Amino acid sequence: MKKLVLEEFIPYRLNRLGTAVSERLKGVYSKKFGLTIPQWRVLSTLGQFDRLTATEIGAHSAMHKAKVSRAVRDLELRRWLSRLETEQDRRFETLQLTAAGRKAYDAIVPDMARFEERMRGSMGVQQTRIVMQALDCLEKALGVRSQRRGREGA
Secondary structure (H helix, E strand, C coil): CCCCCHHHCHHHHHHHHHHHHHHHHHHHHHHHHCCCHHHHHHHHHHHHHCEECHHHHHHHHCCCHHHHHHHHHHHHHCCCEEEEECCCCCCCEEEEECHHHHHHHHHHHHHHHHHHHHHHHHHHHHHHHHHHHHHHHHHHHHCCCCHHHCCCCC
């Protein structure tokens, strides 16, 4: 039986990289605001799109609904997000950042941008382009819609 060489197995490497990036980014928002990874993902998704349902946040951030629910509850307790009933169906709620949530988001974004700039800088322009193209190819191969082409400003 053939052995799987993990160091050459793309899913394994992607998982390791994803974990490493998440942990390093966590150092930024956890240190500043004590946020968990799911809380940051909810905060940043609402920061990008303004108003979404919890289901939409879960789909965009690839998080399980239980994690989204806990993060929403925690951010609501901090008064960083609010719930609005949708006009079409009062059983569903739209979530949005409060002024305090927007202030926290705005305080974290420059640090995140600097983190990405350091990554891009260490790779250079050409390698960054290659990495972005490779990510596009992987998303397409796996049937994952690119989040860069999501519903900006929705």
